[in-house]
Amino acid sequence: MVKIITFIQCTIYVLIFSIHSSVFAQQNSLSIRGQVLDKKTNEPLIGANVSIANDKTGTVSDTKGKFVLSSKSFPATISVSYLGYQTSRISVEENSGAVTVFLLEDMSVLNEVVIVGYGTQRRKELTGSVSSVSQSVLDHVTITFDEMLGGAVAGLNVTQDSGQPGAGSSIRIRGGNSINANNDPLYVVDGFIFYCDNSSTKTGLGGIESNISPLASLNPADIESIEVLKDVSATAIYGSRGANGVIIVTTKKGKRGNNNVNYQYITGTERSAKKLKLLNASQWAELQNDLGIRSFDQSTIARLGTGSDWQNAVLQTGSTQTHELSFSGGDNVSRYLISGNYTKEEGIIIHTDFERFSGRVNFERELLPNFTVGVTVTASNSTQNSLTTFESVAYNSSPYSYGISNSLTYALYVPPVLPIYNEDGSYNFTNPYEHGYLSIGGKAANPVADLTNSVGQSINTSLLGSFYAKYTIAQGLVAKLNAGTSINHTTQNFFAPSTSALGLADVGIAGIGNKRHKAWQMEYTLDYTQTFKKNHFLNLLAGYTIEQTAENSITSVASHFTNEELKFNNLPAGNVIYPPITPYPSESTLNSLLGRVNYSLLGRYNLTATFRADRSSRFASGHRWGYFPSVGVSWNINEEGFLKDAKVLSALKLRLTAGTVGNQEIGDYEYRLTYEAKKYNGTTAYVKSNLGNDYLGWETTVQYNAGIDVGVLKDRLVLVGDVYYKKTSDLLFEAPTSLTEAGTQLENIGNVTNKGVEFALNATIIDVKDFTWNVSAILARNINTITNLGKYDSILLGRDQEEVLQTGEALGSFYGLIFNGIVQNGEDVSLLPTTTFGTPQPGDLKFADVSGSTGKPDGKIDGYDRVVLGNNQPDFTYGFSSSLVFKGFDLFVSLQGSRGNQIYNHLRRFLERPRDSYNASKALLDRWTESNPSTIVPNAKRSYPYSFLDSRYVEDASYLRLKNITLGYTLSPIKQTPGVKLRIFASARNLFTLTTYKGYDPEVARGIDLGIYPTARTFSAGVSLSF
Template sequence: MVKITNFFKGSYTSSFSVKKCTCIFLVLFVCSLVIHAQTTLTGYVLDEKTKEPVTGATIVEQATTNGSSTDADGRFDLKVSGRFPLKLSIRLIGYKDREVIVKNATDPVNIYLTEDINALNEVVVVGYGTQRRKELTGAVASVSKATLEQPATSVNELLGGSIAGLNVSQNSGQPGTGSAIRIRGGNSIYASNEPLYVIDGFIFFSEKNATQAGVGNIDGSLDPLAAINPSDIESIEVLKDVSAKAIYGSRGANGVILVTTKKGKRGGNTIRYQYTIGVDKSAKKLDLLTAKQWLSIQKEYFNDKPSLYYSQEELARFDKGTDWQNAVLQTGISQTHELSVSGGDEKTRYLISGNYTDQKGIILNSGFKRFSGRLNLDKELYQNLKVGLTATVNRSTQDALTTFEGANYNDSPYSHGIANSLTYALYMPPVLSIYNADGSYNYKNPFEYSYLSYYGQAANPVSDLKNSIGQTISTSLLGNFFVEYNILKELKAKVNAGANTDYITQNYFAPPYTALGLNQDIRGMGAIGNRRTDVTQYEFLLSFTKQLNPVHFIDLLAGYTYQNTKTDFSVSKANHLESFDNLGTGNELPPISRKQKASFNSFLGRANYTLLERYNLTATYRADKSSRFSKGHEWGYFPSIGFSWNVNEEEFAKPLFPALSTLKLRLTYGKAGNQEIDFDEYEQYFNTGRYNGAPAYDMKNLGNSDLKWETTTEYNAGIDAGFLNDRFTLTADVYYKKTHDLLLRIPAPLGSGTSEKQIANIGNVINKGFEFTLNAKLVERKNFSWSASANIARNINRITSLGEYDGLTEGNDQEQILRVGESVGSFYGYRFLGVVQSDEDISKLPTIGGRTPQPGDAKFADISSSDGNPDGRVTPESDRVVLGNIQPDFTYGFSSSASYGNFDFYIMLQGSQGNQVYNLLRRYLERPNDSYNMSAALLNSWTEANPSNTIPYLGSTRATELDSRYVEDASFLKLRNVTLGYTIPIKVNSSSAKVRVFASARNLLTITKYKGYDPEVASGVDLGIYPSSKSFMAGVSLTF
């Protein structure tokens, strides 16, 4: 015993013995030796197949807390205990976990990882989190990595043909214009059918009028997603069924597209620069009459009108004349510069990127420019606390065509098929020259009607395009900040705060010598519109994840979200402009201004439960409150439930299906909603203006305090299967959706004081169909790999109720109809039966317009009168029928990628079958007249010597009606993309680098029967849309 003296309190006997003290000392000494004995182990992690460095792999010494990660060269430096041999664990998503034993630290160790090709082990992004496919119950599809790596100007270019059930149709070939995207058909008629976009967790502001400032007369609109540089995208997931998308509640009915942008990786810095240059040409030109052909028709059928203005010698010299179509088309040159710097360490990851795009259009004075910058930053402040910031700044400028729709004419040229300067060029008589002898523009057109002429001065489409302005400028800033705190190992809290500000300026000017400025009441017109939209979003999320034991796994999520949107816009207009682009020099018209705001509150919850890694159950619930609906109707409730069974994990399945590596069955049910109408549709409001110098008001919206959500009830059953270790994978789904309480626009009641249609909850629509996707890894060798993917989908769309209405016609020519039993977007008109022939008994033909058709006239079907029987008369009231619709019977896509040595190759095809387009432009071009050019098809018109059964006699008074001739089959197969690249690995100061050169072509081939510029017409009515282009690109990418 040792006696220890306390100087203050005397002495006492300690229970510590010398032996115990010695043991403690020795233990501490040995521990200190161990600590000082730690050594650094250096090594490289490589891809087993390609031998390329693997970045971001985690290396941990087992039974210790020692860890590290690989840098851009695949290198790691790991402090280890020094107790050799030791065991390392290496992990990285997309590769199989690996354990290796290291005997010493003398030489660097090389570790090879094998790609994990089991499809169900893939981790995918879902609403408010991530999940392994193995645990999913919903239908979630991902855009392939090979597709995301292709050069593209917009996000939409990456989606077409890539996913079953995702239909992408161009709104226009105008650079910077978006596409119409439908996931499993359209659920609505007047509310939006666009999917919800979520960019890095932020619900993106993408309303259809988001980039319009109320100016009008600008053809098309700027894509709200133009702010996103496709090269910044890491992954795109598409949530298709209700189990996957119900977590987004009232905004999830049309499907959800989750876009995750690239982030920095731990281990060193990476710099990437890419330059791309491209050439665009019109994919097609329409076949029009030459000057000689036009003169021949004028002489034979229209009293030789040109002889009034040209001598016989001048007429004899005409051959092809002026190709006005070719004059307004051009070769577009595009170029893109991209630069990114990324990197990180164990606690910080960052990525900074910048993009500049300049794309000239294939029509004069059209194009698109974009400058964008992005910052992604993640920082681990403490062991349990992480913060992150995503910020994007963008400025996009779109120069578009000016449209003649709504022009202030007594007889608007739009009603005569002249939609814009492109279509006006198609109508220009080929005998007219573009320029005068002195090089000035020719504004003389003796053939022009009064629509586009003023005291002998007519418009010139080339001058119009070069001197008019139809410009949209978007400046946007998107920022999203998060704080994530691990309260416990299993319990995590996350707060997101984001803001998106978008400032739109639209400039529209038409000088007095342009088509829109000619009218004596206008004499030059212009407008400037400004629109600002501010969106703020807050999310408070709490998640709990726990593997209770090898049997049970639970993943719970609860949250509250709030989003507030404020929009204000103002428009200034003037006419009689003395200066081309200065409103102050003209007569100011009454300005227009408006402010709107909307708020959105939500409570959400989701529970995932997995039993024995075989049985998965997902239940979600979301309650949304929207200010777009009046009191008593603000709240909507959207539940869903899903179940899946990993059959391949069952013991009985393995001997029965030895080639089957994956088999999962899925079943889901739930509800989602749609609230995408104007902010204040339920309120009554007036338009303001002036009448005889005094303020005047007219009713714009009657208001409807009973408006409520559109609600879509959905069912889905699916199967995921893999064969031969998932070398071949198959996904199949069948679904049924019913949308009720449609937000439908109906005629205002008589005596209400307005002719504007009003919105109400009336009617139902169903969508049902199936989807198949097949993926194959055809070859996987050391220096050669080849994979392919094919998908096909069919969706049937039907209106099942319109309340008290039998049918509602739509369109400028009432060419579309909403009718129970038909699809949304059905065309309505006469059924064309051919051309009356000379030997036909005309007494048996029904009259049209009170006149009996004569030989050479078009003849139409006499359907019925009020009693249901043919009555010998063809009338709009009784004999128009549904002629087709814009809905495809099925859509499909095929892609394939391959690599051989340093070469890589990619191809994408997209197709649509069974959809129709009303070719209104063709109808006008085939209308015989003495003022405008016409289609070359009229050369095959009916004569006694040429008894055509398709083109009536040119002198016929009813040669072109709204009939089935112009509802065309718009099925197509497009070769969307072909890319060939070559990568050159190089060494720079002992670091790895690579240079990749590539060539790419888009829309190289289109197979279709459609006679217009492009079969992709999202609206279904083609009155001369901006043509699509063939693009040829070449580029170089440098990474080091």
């Protein structure tokens, strides 16, 4: 803390000295005075370069856009330039008074100003790979932040974790780099590190299917721009935080001279885009007959009819509504924006929803000439009611082991012969077909009642506040202090009544979990920008940052309630009370030094060099420092003389970068020996949870990138291409320990590579008065390969060992048997490999005899015959969007898709395995019989002899989705209210998906489908008003 106070004092002394020096220097009167303004908005342009033509004299405009400089003679021609604007030259007479220079925005793509780490750059001078989410996407995607990214940026892959309202997504930039460390990109919002690891909103309480995504606290309507930093030249400035890419979000600010009020209302409905095909009551009865478990005569089967549709009973028509209100404006010395948001989404499964209240204040003010301060405060409160999961909160056995992962999958398994309601309208809780966790002693759970009476609730409150102070010490030299803090508090409440599937065994069970996550950071940077002799542009950045995070949590669970009326609000009422679990509080600190050099010669030859040194408390002494350099060069070939006459070619740039970044996103005390509390038979014991590792080191990623930017017809057509190679070394992995030791141990074990190619195309098809049409398309290919696992040949993962880490294969590879057809009548079964059932019989499954204990086929099917069956990594990802504006009408369409990735359809695997008292997939209607031999579905009695995965259930998950289509109309302003703008619009999301995948949705996080919350098809309409 003493170091922090000293640092702040030094900062204040530097600012005071600089202010005094600057004021003294400005006491000399100068000959030419003026102001630089944006021609379209009349906003002052800060930092514009102003110089006398054919003279070395020059200056930059201040925070009001004003400048002063002297001239040796008159009339004088002054040149005014600014990033992203066309250079202007004007003649000034002696004693002509103050001049006003209006600059027009340069619409050339290469002159676009983009936000990078700790600053901005013209795209023309970039050496790294930086992509921007288009304005049309920002304007038309209004539901979640994740949706803005999907299909919008080449090399960025977004996969929904769940269709549950408020749930998050898995976001990857150029593939996954790590096994156990975090693979999520770094998010920076208005210069502040945004902590959005999904674990930050998980309390450790079981029983809840989904948790609120931290990104759900971001209001899409507040976002001004999104930049995605993909290669090392762009991300190395963030050092150990940049290995997985960086997403920079800039929120809207008020504009000087304009006071605006904006309101938007959206309402809509949503339905499940797909339902699974299950057996009806009579078909289920016939299956039971084939299994030999029960005997239904034909008259009974006919009387059963279709029975109950449990899947349909738990689905509903959901609804959405959103209200947005903002006030913004400013004057010559200040700008402000105040916004508020309310969102409510009723899910497509009964009693699931998400509700958010959020607000934001952005304010900045010029306190003194060349000295500006700003503050941002964001608050959000979100409540999510989700599915309850059947992973037990009491560490008892649960229906999860039977393939029932949540309330939805439970509804798929209930026999359709059971009524949902009794004749008096009450829920039916009886099941004469008793089996396992579907019923106990004739008392059965009811999925509809489960969803109605159970509680799986998460409440998240977040507060983020940041402050900056910026002072221009001298021409081109700017000091900036940026400080901020965030507080994130999550409460999770769980309750499963004694009539529920999970509560049956425990006679009701409830729990409460609380987690608090706090972070603060401070950054001090010095930025120097200058142009020398017109042809040499130099930008220098140096800085120091410190950030600290801390979190703690507690969970409490009770069961066997005599009275369940208070649900989770009265845990002491439980006859079995489990002692609270309080994991050790965790805390981490990251100290960093950073620097960057940007140099441009003649606007053609560009160099960027960065360096960052990070000291992380997450590693043992002697391993805490990591060093991350990078270098990048680019060449604007179209600026060369030999291409000056190529009028069609408006841009041609080559880029090359190389460097190193790191990853420290692991637990805070992984290098230490730690213990955790475990529950055994109602008592608490402390066991080793982590064995510690004094030699634990950084996970580092070396990257190389080559790119090309091409613009033709004044950038009406722009193509950006990149090819890259990344090698991550010293992979962090929770390695298995010896049989005599409990817990795990994090080790550095091997390497993984990602190599690929990306293309992005933007085209302005039509650009005339009252009619514009822009289209964009992206295509990316990434190849992920494990190249080294250290002392391990392979590592099996998952409950059924359905995943494998193996050299030469990708992360997320599936492991199992190769399906080889069905044994047919007349086939010589003595030639077939044996199974755990013995010699295969007609109607049984056949599998390939690949290997044995000696490495050769041995005539029997066992674990040695398992091979890699595919992986969850797509071969290609792609997207397309079109934005058309004609007079007052606007039409936006976006599509996204992937090709070549696989999904392990765990849910289908269980639905196609006939079991006593469980419903099943309609695929079993095509099961093998002597009269139906041409099928891949085995007979009913001997369906599957192994717990191993097999190739039937590793499915192609390629898809093409019409993600968004929006049609709007903006009414022309009327004379009485010229400043009023009114727009009405209608949109559809997830209108259709082309795929061969047999599950609910081909977007499945990690590629394992346990029965995810289905994706909704949404139709909405809205109105926006501004004045």
